[in-house]
Amino acid sequence: MKLPCDVVTDLITIYHDRMAGEETIKAVEEHLEDCEVCRELYESYSMAEDEFEDAILEGPEEYMRQEFEQVARRQRRRRYFYAGAAAVYIIFSIAIYVYVLLDQLKERKYI
Numbered sequence: 001m002k003l004p005c006d007v008v009t010d011l012i013t014i015y016h017d018r019m020a021g022e023e024t025i026k027a028v029e030e031h032l033e034d035c036e037v038c039r040e041l042y043e044s045y046s047m048a049e050d051e052f053e054d055a056i057l058e059g060p061e062e063y064m065r066q067e068f069e070q071v072a073r074r075q076r077r078r079r080y081f082y083a084g085a086a087a088v089y090i091i092f093s094i095a096i097y098v099y100v101l102l103d104q105l106k107e108r109k110y111i
């Protein structure tokens with residue numbers, strides 16, 4: 001029995017995780033032997049899965065730590081942005097205040 005590519009695509013995950021039945025395994029293997037497209041798909045899926053498993057094997061704490069670090073980094077960047085925006089706003093306000101003040105002083109001929 002020759003499986004079409006989209007069926008093999010659906011089966012690749014259970015085939016990789018050794019959850020497929022004997023007949024399915026045989027049919028997928030037969031297809032992978034002949035079909036380069038599906039073989040590449042299977043290889044890239046295996047690689048992605050291995051990376052994920054490595055991350056899990058490093059320990060969920062390590063995985064979570066990296067995730068938290070990423071979120072913290074993003075929040076820090078946002079905080080710097082708001083702090084910068086606030087600084088610009090304050091400097092402009094002071095500049096405008098000083099300008100208006102000098103203008104009034106000139107009008108009243110204090111300067």
Ligand SMILES: [Zn+2]
Pocket residue numbers: 004005008031035036037038039
């Ligand atoms: Zn195929």
